[in-house]
Amino acid sequence: MSKDTTLPAPSRRRFVQGLALGGLATGLGLHARPLLAATPAATAHPVLSGTEFNLDIGHQVVNFTGTDTLATTVNGSLPAPILRWREGDRVRLNVRNTLDTDSSIHWHGIILPTDMDGVPGLSFDGIAPGETFTYEFDVQQNGTYWYHSHSGFQEQTGLYGAIIIDPKEPEPFSYDRDYVLMLSDWSDTPPERVYANLKKMSHYYNRRERTLADDLIPEAQQDGWGAALSRRQMWEKMRMSDRDISDVTGYTYTFLMNGQTPASGWTGLFSPGEKVRLRVINAAAMTFFDLRIPGLSMTVVACDGQYVEPVRVGEFRIGVAETIDIIVEPIEHKAYSLFAQAIDRSGYAHGHLTPDPALSATPPAMDPAPELTHMDMGMAMSSGDHGAHGGHAMPTQHGHAGHDMPTADSGMQHGGHLGVRGEHAAMPHQGMAMPMAQSHADHGMTGHSMGQHTMNQGAQDAHASHGMASSNGHGMSHGNTHSASQGRSHGQAHTDAPTYKGHPLSAGMPVHADSEYGPHVDMRAEAPEYRLDDPGVGLRNNGRKVLTYADLRSLHPTPDTREPGREIELHLTGNMSRYMWSLNGIRYADADPIHLNYGERVRITLVNDTMMPHPVHLHGMWSDLETGDATHLPRKHTLVVQPGARLSYLVTADAKGEWAFHCHLLYHMMGMFRKVVVS
Amino acid sequence: MKLHAYWPLAALLTPALALAGMNDDPVLTKLDVKQLEGAYRDGDTRLAWNIEGWLGTDLHKLVLTSEGARLDGRSEEQELRLFYRRAIAPYWDLQLGWHHAPLAERRDDRALLGINGTAPGYLETEFNLLMGPGTDLSAELSVEREIRLTRQWVLSPEVGLTAHNFSDPEEHQGSGLADLDLELRLAWEVRPDLAPYVGVTWERKLGDSADLARASGHDVEETYWRLGVSFWF
Numbered sequence: 001m002s003k004d005t006t007l008p009a010p011s012r013r014r015f016v017q018g019l020a021l022g023g024l025a026t027g028l029g030l031h032a033r034p035l036l037a038a039t040p041a042a043t044a045h046p047v048l049s050g051t052e053f054n055l056d057i058g059h060q061v062v063n064f065t066g067t068d069t070l071a072t073t074v075n076g077s078l079p080a081p082i083l084r085w086r087e088g089d090r091v092r093l094n095v096r097n098t099l100d101t102d103s104s105i106h107w108h109g110i111i112l113p114t115d116m117d118g119v120p121g122l123s124f125d126g127i128a129p130g131e132t133f134t135y136e137f138d139v140q141q142n143g144t145y146w147y148h149s150h151s152g153f154q155e156q157t158g159l160y161g162a163i164i165i166d167p168k169e170p171e172p173f174s175y176d177r178d179y180v181l182m183l184s185d186w187s188d189t190p191p192e193r194v195y196a197n198l199k200k201m202s203h204y205y206n207r208r209e210r211t212l213a214d215d216l217i218p219e220a221q222q223d224g225w226g227a228a229l230s231r232r233q234m235w236e237k238m239r240m241s242d243r244d245i246s247d248v249t250g251y252t253y254t255f256l257m258n259g260q261t262p263a264s265g266w267t268g269l270f271s272p273g274e275k276v277r278l279r280v281i282n283a284a285a286m287t288f289f290d291l292r293i294p295g296l297s298m299t300v301v302a303c304d305g306q307y308v309e310p311v312r313v314g315e316f317r318i319g320v321a322e323t324i325d326i327i328v329e330p331i332e333h334k335a336y337s338l339f340a341q342a343i344d345r346s347g348y349a350h351g352h353l354t355p356d357p358a359l360s361a362t363p364p365a366m367d368p369a370p371e372l373t374h375m376d377m378g379m380a381m382s383s384g385d386h387g388a389h390g391g392h393a394m395p396t397q398h399g400h401a402g403h404d405m406p407t408a409d410s411g412m413q414h415g416g417h418l419g420v421r422g423e424h425a426a427m428p429h430q431g432m433a434m435p436m437a438q439s440h441a442d443h444g445m446t447g448h449s450m451g452q453h454t455m456n457q458g459a460q461d462a463h464a465s466h467g468m469a470s471s472n473g474h475g476m477s478h479g480n481t482h483s484a485s486q487g488r489s490h491g492q493a494h495t496d497a498p499t500y501k502g503h504p505l506s507a508g509m510p511v512h513a514d515s516e517y518g519p520h521v522d523m524r525a526e527a528p529e530y531r532l533d534d535p536g537v538g539l540r541n542n543g544r545k546v547l548t549y550a551d552l553r554s555l556h557p558t559p560d561t562r563e564p565g566r567e568i569e570l571h572l573t574g575n576m577s578r579y580m581w582s583l584n585g586i587r588y589a590d591a592d593p594i595h596l597n598y599g600e601r602v603r604i605t606l607v608n609d610t611m612m613p614h615p616v617h618l619h620g621m622w623s624d625l626e627t628g629d630a631t632h633l634p635r636k637h638t639l640v641v642q643p644g645a646r647l648s649y650l651v652t653a654d655a656k657g658e659w660a661f662h663c664h665l666l667y668h669m670m671g672m673f674r675k676v677v678v679s
Numbered sequence: 680m681k682l683h684a685y686w687p688l689a690a691l692l693t694p695a696l697a698l699a700g701m702n703d704d705p706v707l708t709k710l711d712v713k714q715l716e717g718a719y720r721d722g723d724t725r726l727a728w729n730i731e732g733w734l735g736t737d738l739h740k741l742v743l744t745s746e747g748a749r750l751d752g753r754s755e756e757q758e759l760r761l762f763y764r765r766a767i768a769p770y771w772d773l774q775l776g777w778h779h780a781p782l783a784e785r786r787d788d789r790a791l792l793g794i795n796g797t798a799p800g801y802l803e804t805e806f807n808l809l810m811g812p813g814t815d816l817s818a819e820l821s822v823e824r825e826i827r828l829t830r831q832w833v834l835s836p837e838v839g840l841t842a843h844n845f846s847d848p849e850e851h852q853g854s855g856l857a858d859l860d861l862e863l864r865l866a867w868e869v870r871p872d873l874a875p876y877v878g879v880t881w882e883r884k885l886g887d888s889a890d891l892a893r894a895s896g897h898d899v900e901e902t903y904w905r906l907g908v909s910f911w912f
Contacts, residue, residue, distance in 0.1 A: 121701065197871075199737070200709045200911070204871045211827040237799040239770055519738055519766035575769050577797070580704070580737050587703050670703030 045180070045258060046077050049084035051091050055105065057127070057149075057159065058098040062186075064254045064261050069188045071158035072099065072149065078259045079182050079283065080147070080161025087142040087168045093135040095127060102126040105135070106150040107163065108321060108617070109305055109637035112137040114657025117619055119150045122658045122675060126151055142167035143305030144279040144323045145637075146182070153191030153285075156666055160184060160283040165305070172555060173301050173310070175277040175327055179268045183291075183318070183340050183349050185253040185284040195667050198247060198579045205249045208344065208369055209241055240523075242372040244576065244611055245537065247667060248286040250347030255287065257338065257349040265360060266351035272333050276353065277301075278326050282318040285666035288343035288613060288640075290317050290539060293336050293353065294364050298326040300547055304636040307555035314544035317343065317536055319615035319640035321664040324547075328353070337361035343538060343613075345369040370538025372611055378525020378644025497562040497601070502630035503648060505530040510607050510646070512571065516585035522575040524609045528646040532627055536613065536642055549647070550627060552634035558624055560652045561631075564603035567648075568594065571607045572614045572641060572663065572672060581663065581671035588673035594661065596653035596678045605648040608641040614668065615640045618676065620659040623649040638664060653678045708734045709911060714864075716878070716907025718748060725750045727905070738766040742774070757781050762791050771796035778809050784849060786815060801825065816844045817852075821860075833874065837862040846887060851897060853887020864905070872912060878905040 060073040074080030085091050097103040104126045106118035116137045120126030127133045142165040149159035162180045187194060197204045210216065210232070219228040235242050260266035270276050278298075282289060292298075292315035300311045302325035310327075318324050318340075330336055335354035338361075342348060350363045512524045533550035534540070574581040583591065596602060604623070606616055617638040624633035626648045633650065641647055656678050663672035714729040727748040733740040742764045747757035762776020771794055778791040786809075793807030802824050809817040823837035839860035846854045864878035884892045884899040892899050 196705075196707050199707055201871055207830060209827055211829050213829045236801060239797050239799060239801055519768050519771070522769040577770065578737050578766065588701065589703065670701050673701070 046081040047084055048081045051089050053093045055095045057103045064186050065188055067188050072154045073158050078158040082162045082180055085139045085165045087139055087165055090138050094132055096132040097127040097129055100129050102128055102151050104149055104151045105147050107147050109145040111140050119660045122660055139165055143302055144325050145305050146281045146283055156191040156285040162281055176274040177270055177276045179278050181278050181280045182258050183282050183289050184256045185287040186256055187252040189252050202577050202579045205251045207251045208243045245344035249344055255347050255349035257351040262350035268353050270330055272331055272355055276328050281323045282320050284320050288319050289340040291340040296328045296336055298328050301325050301327055303552055306635040308634055309553045309555055311551045313547040316547035321615050321617055321638040335359040335361035337363050339363050341366050376537050376643040378528045500561050500563045502628055503626040505628050513584050516573055520575050520580045521573045521585045525644045528607045528644055531642050531645040554632040554634045557631055558633045560601055562601040564601045564650050567603040567605055569605040571609050573609045581668040583672055587671040593675040593677045598653055598656055598678055600653050602651050603648050606641045607646045608643055611643045613640050613642050615664040617664045618661045620655040621651050623651055625649045704736045711911040713909050714907055716905045718903040718905050720903045740764040818842045831868045833866045833868055835864045848891050851888055851892040853891050855886045857888040859883045859885055873910045875908045
């Protein structure tokens with residue numbers, strides 16, 4: 001595969017002095033920036049390759065906002081240097097800590113021995129000030145990953161970098177240029193202070209709360225006061241805000257692309273007609289990004305470092321800690337905008353993909369700021385809110401007008417508004433789940449991804465699964481995965497355990513443990529559904545083809561075809577107003593470890609009882625996302641559970657030791673964390 | 680760390696260095712100057728304040744509040760409260776402690792028992808019982824709601840009511856409903872933690888309390904114009 005790449009493999013440390021401190025380019029004249037001035041920006045970022053690496057963690061003055069602030073960096077660079085490894089190599093990384101506090105580096109998504117995983121308290125003791133810790137492990141995989149500190153809030157202040165692992169085997173796609181797009185969020189406010197602010201006033205950074213002048217009066221003029229007020233009523237009753245999208249926002253964050261502010265604008269070069277691979281990594285502490293390149297469609301070829309069947313999309317949302325590799329083919333001689341809006345539209349990261357450094361792209365206007373719907377609350381749709389949310393509440397638009405959920409609607413009239421507080425057992429989805437499971441039973445429980453569509457639609461149509469593939473546009477990627485026999489053929493290797501035949505993705509009523517009740521948990525999802533085909537709040541029905549988890553299909557067959565032996569259900573819980581986060585209502589400090597038996601195949605089901613998406617990361621082992629497919633589950637290291645939704649994935653406990661399992665939102669992590677012990 | 684779960688007050692005693700590492704629930708402090716204002720009436724300007732400070736964790740806090748007014752270097756009203764605030768529901772806290780009114784002749788030290796929280800509709804609600812000496816009992820209720828007019832202009836109406844089960848002519852406190860307090864402040868939120876404001880408040884004595892005030896030649900109704908700032912850190 002040709003790779004005339006802009007990520008050359010220079011000898012180690014050649015570019016170390018090339019500080020890619022984006023703030024320096026904002027024209028504030030605080031620092032000279034000789035290297036970048038002389039070189040196309042894209043090549044300026046330090047790349048280290050080989051098998052032995054010296055990484056020095058230290059402080060570095062940066063300036064992204066006009067104010068000098070201290071960042072935490074590796075080799076003086078923010079982001080940290082790109083590490084380029086080769087699959088099959090054994091790498092040694094000598095990490096020296098020059099800070100006056102403990103530090104660590106975790107290799108995110110990398111399969112390695114537990115003592116090399118870099119989580120203080122689990123894998124090792126951390127790296128004390130002045131000390132050097134040498135990580136050494138075999139590189140057993142390829143693709144796009146990243147690394148970051150797992151100590152305190154160092155990740156927020158800059159300690160993150162990209163890892164590229166070149167594959168042994170030729171890649172299943174070709175490209176002419178290769179860029180990392182590392183997205184992150186920067187605040188001049190020390191993260192300890194950000195966290196304290198959230199504890200003292202949870203909506204501190206939400207500058208989009210509803211107002212009389214901007215929202216209520218205009219709506220009342222349009223729809224009448226009765227409608228406008230009743231729309232508010234539910235949220236007011238719940239003491240929650242449908243504008244509560246992100247905890248920390250552009251009010252304090254400057255969003256960065258490869259360490260460059262939107263004003264300085266990271267620039268990648270191409271020649272028209274070339275194929276450009278972009279390795280998008282979300283290294284933000286708290287921010288989900290929605291990325292698109294106006295004028296270009298993007299072909300997703302890998303997710304979390306693992307190849308997927310190519311999917312063409314116009315936009316994708318990338319959760320914190322996820323990586324998505326895309327290939328674009330710009331034809332025109334013009335600058336394209338690399339536009340990554342924060343999920344709450346409080347700002348964006350921006351760069352330029354241009355044939356000529358003199359040409360730059362103008363970012364498009366941001367999309368309207370999203371508002372949460374009942375569905376995002378884990379409630380069934382409320383009939384009272386149809387006007388307000390219309391199509392939003394429908395996870396997918398298949399045009400199946402006939403499926404307009406008679407049961408659901410009537411159920412909702414009773415349960416809709418208050419269901420979330422637990423007074424009502426909102427029945428509709430349970431009611432729907434049952435016939436669903438049955439209809440799949442008739443089809444041998446194949447449970448391909450249509451199963452979930454069927455579910456969401458409450459489809460009474462037992463044939464729906466076949467018709468849907470093409471009508472929802474995923475036909476390409478799922479078209480040939482439907483038969484149960486395929487699953488069996490893969491399963492023949494494992495004769496000792498029942499073969500995995502896909503998961504019906506039926507959403508039974510969740511059972512909320514006693515520990516989920518109390519002052520520390522403010523809501524519990526009543527009807528959390530699998531919503532893999534839901535692009536998520538703010539992206540529904542926006543006229544673009546938006547990547548969803550339902551589109552992901554591994555290029556390789558699922559390696560472990562055993563049916564999971566058991567299921568572990570975990571609920572993502574919290575109290576937003578007190579800013580407390582937990583799993584099953586139990587914070588890490590009070591929790592027992594999760595125990596996995598070495599070698600077992602286990603299903604982990606996550607139910608999101610909160611109003612925001614959480615990216616959940618299991619260290620040390622792959623998470624095979626259950627899409628309904630029987631044979632080609634996408635392998636991920638970080639899974640985004642949408643608000644009020646559920647998802648499940650299969651894990652083969654093939655790595656002994658103590659591993660971290662947590663929400664990757666930095667200010668949630670300390671509570672939403674578990675130790676996983678494999679033995 | 681498990682200690683916190685079983686022995687909440689231990690958390691209050693640990694040094695406030697806890698933000699490092701994996702402590703999701705560090706001991707924090709907050710000084711909330713809710714009101715620091717000039718209160719103008721009949722040519723006089725009083726300095727008035729309402730300040731709350733706390734030390735604690737997510738669910739357990741030690742709270743000290745001070746509320747009062749001074750005119751010409753002399754205190755006219757003063758109240759100090761020191762209590763333990765414990766979360767009992769997602770939006771509600773229980774308060775238990777001590778109420779001190781240094782200027783009061785009697786009932787200068789009383790026990791405090793109350794709840795504080797957010798009622799549906801974002802109504803910031805506080806209800807306290809002040810108890811003692813003996814069976815003397817006072818109840819106070821306040822309900823406030825922020826109305827966000829624009830991104831930065833915030834209107835805050837507040838209603839306060841007090842009632843007593845005793846009568847004290849010297850303090851103009853009569854049995855039954857005693858005081859009604861209507862307040863309205865309009866703040867310019869410079870930052871989430873800093874907001875100058877203007878306000879007007881209207882206080883009226885009710886029932887027996889009003890009779891007692893009238894009998895001793897005092898006003899039963901007072902209107903103040905207020906200019907101040909609220910901030911916290």
